[in-house]
Amino acid sequence: MNGRKGLDYSIYKSICIKHKSEYAENQMLMQYTSFKIGGNCPLLMKPNSAECLCELMAEFERNNERYKVMGKGSNLLISDNGVDCPVILISSDLGKVVFHGDEVICQAGMPLISLCKEVAKIGLSGLEFAYGIPGSVGGAVYMNAGAYGGEMKDIVKSCTYADEKGILHSMERDEMDLSYRHSFFSGKPYVIVDVTLKLKNGDKKAITEKMQELMSKRIEKQPLEYPSAGSTFKRPKGDFAGRLIESAGMKGFTFGGAQVSEKHCGFVINKSNASFNDVISVIKTVKTRVKETSGKDLECEVIIWE
Numbered sequence: 001m002n003g004r005k006g007l008d009y010s011i012y013k014s015i016c017i018k019h020k021s022e023y024a025e026n027q028m029l030m031q032y033t034s035f036k037i038g039g040n041c042p043l044l045m046k047p048n049s050a051e052c053l054c055e056l057m058a059e060f061e062r063n064n065e066r067y068k069v070m071g072k073g074s075n076l077l078i079s080d081n082g083v084d085c086p087v088i089l090i091s092s093d094l095g096k097v098v099f100h101g102d103e104v105i106c107q108a109g110m111p112l113i114s115l116c117k118e119v120a121k122i123g124l125s126g127l128e129f130a131y132g133i134p135g136s137v138g139g140a141v142y143m144n145a146g147a148y149g150g151e152m153k154d155i156v157k158s159c160t161y162a163d164e165k166g167i168l169h170s171m172e173r174d175e176m177d178l179s180y181r182h183s184f185f186s187g188k189p190y191v192i193v194d195v196t197l198k199l200k201n202g203d204k205k206a207i208t209e210k211m212q213e214l215m216s217k218r219i220e221k222q223p224l225e226y227p228s229a230g231s232t233f234k235r236p237k238g239d240f241a242g243r244l245i246e247s248a249g250m251k252g253f254t255f256g257g258a259q260v261s262e263k264h265c266g267f268v269i270n271k272s273n274a275s276f277n278d279v280i281s282v283i284k285t286v287k288t289r290v291k292e293t294s295g296k297d298l299e300c301e302v303i304i305w306e
């Protein structure tokens with residue numbers, strides 16, 4: 001995978017320099033993922049403006065260069081061999097927010113948790129469900145992240161994205177094909193640049209209390225003390241992945257450093273310096289056992305880069 005490590009990426013570096021955007025070469029991606037797993041990336045770029053991002057993408061297109069896009073890395077499982085192409089990291093360097101009444105225009109790199117706190121401070125309601133989801137705003141739209149009865153679909157009004165040529169487009173919510181952990185962007189080489197949310201005026205105290213209540217539930221139920229990517233599997237129709245996994249006798253199942261959490265069977269955790277292959281082995285074994293015991297197919301929610 002690292003065969004192209006020695007390639008000259010100077011054109012992309014010079015675009016970053018021109019726009020005063022950060023970049024770094026030969027970065028271990030484990031530093032950027034909530035799973036704390038992931039090998040080398042030859043060039044990691046953090047565009048700080050839509051202009052920089054679009055110029056990079058136009059240059060990738062011109063050179064027929066593959067690239068990958070990452071937000072806060074909280075839904076990614078990345079090979080220990082890393083990736084053999086540049087990665088665009090949509091970070092808080094592209095994370096400004098502007099308020100217009102009950103509408104919020106937020107750049108994609110803003111952490112969702114920070115946005116929850118910002119909107120609570122000014123008494124805007126609707127985003128409480130997302131407090132505790134450790135992704136970026138762009139990653140949350142890409143995944144149509146959701147929890148406790150809410151999902152991004154309920155509050156997104158529109159977004160701006162860059163296509164593979166680096167051209168910006170606006171898109172309304174109805175065109176975004178938002179459904180359970182899926183969006184128009186799933187599997188496409190586009191980059192979400194900003195998102196407009198439509199919230200409602202609410203009571204600051206009630207909003208904060210709701211957020212704290214949901215955070216307490218997470219702390220109580222989820223193995224937040226270990227690195228993971230949250231729920232490893234999508235919820236199968238009419239059931240819960242965690243319940244099926246527990247019924248299959250897989251609670252605490254361990255391979256190498258990876259384990260089916262004893263606290264919440266829906267989470268595969270990095271218990272102790274797990275490798276990519278450790279996690280993959282646990283995932284494969286869980287899928288097989290669940291199929292044998294319940295006849296149900298589990299599908300990964302976590303996105304795998306190998």
Ligand SMILES: Cc1cc2nc3c(=O)[nH]c(=O)nc-3n(C[C@H](O)[C@H](O)[C@H](O)COP(=O)(O)OP(=O)(O)OC[C@H]3O[C@@H](n4cnc5c(N)ncnc54)[C@H](O)[C@@H]3O)c2cc1C
Nearest residue numbers: 069071072073074075135136138139140145146147192230
């Ligand atoms: C402890 C824990 C709890 C979690 N709880 C929940 C939960 O309750 N509900 C839930 O839905 N998820 C949950 N997650 C999963 C994860 O936080 C969400 O899926 C989140 O939306 C991912 O955002 P991200 O920025 O980390 O995306 P990443 O993991 O960086 O990327 C995920 C995908 O989105 C793409 N992507 C990211 N940003 C962009 C962008 N700007 N433009 C285009 N594509 C982009 C990437 O290419 C990748 O394909 C949890 C994870 C953890 C670790």
